Amino acid sequence: MSSLALALADGAVVAKRNLIKITRVPEVLIWTTMSPIMFVLLFAYVFGGSIEIAGADYKEYLMAGIFAQTVIFGSTFTGAGLAEDMTKGIIDRFRSLPISKAAVLIGRTGSDIFYNAISIAVMSLTGLAVGWRIRTSLAEAIAGLLLLLLFSYAVSWIMAYVGLKVSSVEVVNNASFMFIMPLVFIANTFVPSDNLPGPLRTFAEWNPISALAQAVRELFGNTGSNPPADVWSLQNPVLYTLISVAAILAVFVPLSIRQYGKAAAR
Amino acid sequence: MIRTSGLVKRYGDVVALDGLDLLVPQGEVLGLLGPNGAGKTTAVRILTTLLEADSGEAEVAGLNVQTQPEKVKERIGLSGQNAAIDEHLTGFENLDMVGRMYHLGRRRSRERARELLERFSLTDAGDRPAKTYSGGMRRRLDLAAALVAEPQVLFLDEPTTGLDPRSRSQMWETIQDLVRGGSTVLLTTQYMEEADQLCDDIVVIDKGRKIAEGTADQLKKQVGGERIEVVLVDLADLPAAGAVLRSLAVDEVQIDEPSRRLTAGVSGGVDDLRLVLQGLSEAGVAVVDVGLRRPTLDDVFLSLTGHHTEEEEPAAGDAKPGKGAKVKDTKKEAVR
Ligand SMILES: Nc1ncnc2c1ncn2[C@@H]1O[C@H](COP(=O)(O)OP(=O)(O)O)[C@@H](O)[C@H]1O
Numbered sequence A: 001m002s003s004l005a006l007a008l009a010d011g012a013v014v015a016k017r018n019l020i021k022i023t024r025v026p027e028v029l030i031w032t033t034m035s036p037i038m039f040v041l042l043f044a045y046v047f048g049g050s051i052e053i054a055g056a057d058y059k060e061y062l063m064a065g066i067f068a069q070t071v072i073f074g075s076t077f078t079g080a081g082l083a084e085d086m087t088k089g090i091i092d093r094f095r096s097l098p099i100s101k102a103a104v105l106i107g108r109t110g111s112d113i114f115y116n117a118i119s120i121a122v123m124s125l126t127g128l129a130v131g132w133r134i135r136t137s138l139a140e141a142i143a144g145l146l147l148l149l150l151f152s153y154a155v156s157w158i159m160a161y162v163g164l165k166v167s168s169v170e171v172v173n174n175a176s177f178m179f180i181m182p183l184v185f186i187a188n189t190f191v192p193s194d195n196l197p198g199p200l201r202t203f204a205e206w207n208p209i210s211a212l213a214q215a216v217r218e219l220f221g222n223t224g225s226n227p228p229a230d231v232w233s234l235q236n237p238v239l240y241t242l243i244s245v246a247a248i249l250a251v252f253v254p255l256s257i258r259q260y261g262k263a264a265a266r
Numbered sequence B: 001m002i003r004t005s006g007l008v009k010r011y012g013d014v015v016a017l018d019g020l021d022l023l024v025p026q027g028e029v030l031g032l033l034g035p036n037g038a039g040k041t042t043a044v045r046i047l048t049t050l051l052e053a054d055s056g057e058a059e060v061a062g063l064n065v066q067t068q069p070e071k072v073k074e075r076i077g078l079s080g081q082n083a084a085i086d087e088h089l090t091g092f093e094n095l096d097m098v099g100r101m102y103h104l105g106r107r108r109s110r111e112r113a114r115e116l117l118e119r120f121s122l123t124d125a126g127d128r129p130a131k132t133y134s135g136g137m138r139r140r141l142d143l144a145a146a147l148v149a150e151p152q153v154l155f156l157d158e159p160t161t162g163l164d165p166r167s168r169s170q171m172w173e174t175i176q177d178l179v180r181g182g183s184t185v186l187l188t189t190q191y192m193e194e195a196d197q198l199c200d201d202i203v204v205i206d207k208g209r210k211i212a213e214g215t216a217d218q219l220k221k222q223v224g225g226e227r228i229e230v231v232l233v234d235l236a237d238l239p240a241a242g243a244v245l246r247s248l249a250v251d252e253v254q255i256d257e258p259s260r261r262l263t264a265g266v267s268g269g270v271d272d273l274r275l276v277l278q279g280l281s282e283a284g285v286a287v288v289d290v291g292l293r294r295p296t297l298d299d300v301f302l303s304l305t306g307h308h309t310e311e312e313e314p315a316a317g318d319a320k321p322g323k324g325a326k327v328k329d330t331k332k333e334a335v336r
């Protein structure tokens, strides 16, 4: 077997183990689906009524942002899972077995796609219930959903690195919250970035999360009559998102695999 | 076979291994005996490819650990210091997963998992999540996981630390069975008695260095075999009790005033114990406790290095065999 095929086969064994775990601790799955529901409802009813943006229905505008935020937070699951396996010595066991060095990470990030897929499905249903609509074709809608999954997959590899590096579930959760929250907010996720002050605006315009939200918004047909901001990243949001995904993977796949190789439980 | 020469590993200023040489011939069981922090786990981690040594050579099953780690992994089994099992999976699922990771194939993995559950008396619990297991069951499952691929060389890092006395003796029996099968084993322990029970050869380490080596009998000769321990009711009886013990002791009588405890190495076993009891009652000395016990790691240390092990208590909630382990000593004779 080639080393990639071996890594995938070993990764499947790891992924299967992670998925079995979901059935044994369903609380985790319930919580991961509850938070998107809460977000959709809170934003739709608390902000949805009081925030107006010219040329679009805010409730619809908002959904893409909530989607983006949720899948990004969802990917912290990868880091927390690995940190837990580190502290419990399971990574040590895996590392003493003749599996591919990439297998545990491939398995972990792979099974977490399933997680994010479920939370996207739940969010979509909740959104539809509160009046969100897809105004494009089925193909475009599916492309939007896949883009969300792809982006969260890339972020999972960042979180994998963090999880292996800090090897504490609490630290992963708190630290990633500290980083993700501003990244998600200094973007066009919840309000258009045009009104932000100078440097924040530039940051928001080139923040890949903005591109993701913009791309999804366009693919769902929720932009209303607003033209996108006049920067390349938001003029070509799908392309910029894909480039960001490629860049994240190019950096964090090797980095995480290397970190796995020297991971030491305490 | 396991061979290391001049292994060195530093963590910042801490020298965890300071030029360790080990040799475990094919089919032998080597006990690596040392107190907490001696470097046992570090040695095991290097030999199982989890950690790179700063310098020195390590060879396992004829393969260089540094240059051929992937090949080494196929030939070893590791049961680490803390049971590394997934508590959300059942015992069966844990073993099946490990089998798949050794690339045994779907069918063989499942068969092997059932075989091992059977062998480790876990069949009934095999389809329950491992989080419902007792400490002893977890340890057995962890050991079973180490055996999935029938490894040529087995590493057991403190396999009984933290177990209650019953689980401990169960574990000993399991390991003894295993050893009869002719595996090459490196076992680490903090208990002299455990090394004595399970190992052909013992290497005593302290601060990453070898301080003694030999069979259990050779070490015990060095240390002075069994000891009699007397705890007095009244400190005033110290001189009288000291005299009684000195008449039989093969070494210096050690006196610990705060705990009113006297300890002396003896060579006559139970007969000596009887004589001590008799002597004490003739001298009118009242005692709280009198016992015959095997030398502990602390005794070994005291006679080899002149100082106590730095940490007397290995881990919270640990039952330390040796101290007051009279019942176990009887059992030990039965095993032999
Ligand atoms: N990851 C680590 N970082 C820093 N120091 C460590 C680490 N692992 C072990 N040590 C130190 O190395 C020494 C040997 O530890 P270890 O091999 O775990 O001993 P043992 O297993 O015999 O109790 C101890 O002083 C310990 O504190």
Ligand SMILES: [Mg+2]
Pocket (backbone or CB within 6 Å): B037, B040, B041, B042, B081, B157, B158
């Ligand atoms: Mg240790």
